[in-house]
Amino acid sequence: MTPIKIILIILLLIVLRAFLVQKTLILVKRVVAFLMFFFLLLLVIFPGVSTRVANVIGVGRGVDLVFYFSHLFLLLLIIALWRRSTVLVGTITKLSRAIALQNPNKPREEKDKGED
């Protein structure tokens, strides 16, 4: 086994671990993470597989195919993160506005009126 393969396998294991330690991860995502891990492991150990697949769909080299798909994957990831951040901003907005509305600082005259 060449050194690059060992490095890539170690990196894959680190990524898989980072994924699986998340306690909130749902089962489907755990299964998908495992499948992705084994698929990438296959590509690392047998690089010829990616070249064969690449040739079937009309791409010259396996490494190019992996390159294209990783770009697509990253793009989807950015969209997913962006959507999640939009939802988070919405939640923070609701919370902040609720906090502001619950704690109004009224002018003194009105406070006095309230105390009477």
Place this chain on the structure above:
Amino acid sequence: MACSSVWVVIPAYNEAQILRDVLRELLNYNRSYHVVIVDDGSSDGTATVASSFPVHVLTHPVNLGQGAALATGIEYALGEKAEIIVTFDSDGQMRPQDIGTLVNEVLKGGIDVALGSRFLTSPPSGMSRMKRIALKWATLLTKLTTGLKITDTHNGMRAFKAEALRKFVITQNQMAHASEILSEIARNKLVYRELPVTIRYTQYSKAKGQSIFNSINILFELFTGGTK
């Protein structure tokens, strides 16, 4: 309708430096107005300055944007049984006298909202040519998207009948809320009238105000649809 039901909503973000003058001028003009300052997560003591005046102060724990601050202030004023709600800027550009003009127009009846415009009389002095062109394009875009014939789409001074505002949905946290308010006026088929107001372009407000490049951001915010 008595003056006591007029609520002036002022969003403020890091305006401690100018807010004192703005509030002094506003309260000197008409002490019967209920004023709501929405401190939008400022870090310069804006809320402290506001609290030294007889006004209502609401504080967002984090900075959300002018649209969100207006929405908070409007919701609060509606809860306090406001009859007329005015939106006003905190940077000293607007004149309190113009509030009176807009409020009187709403009080006369026949309209739901009075909108301030910088372009009904002679062109405003101190406004850059680029800004004028950008605003001209904005009026065209507003006409195309909402059908409203407005001469000034991004004027922050407006006076609403409170019941008209109850139907409003403001989702744009940042600056695109100005376009959103116009869309809501069109969607709710409100009767509106534009009235001339004077905007004072001081060095302070120019430095704090919107760069025309922000119009690109506003379009992007509208395109992506705000916070849900």
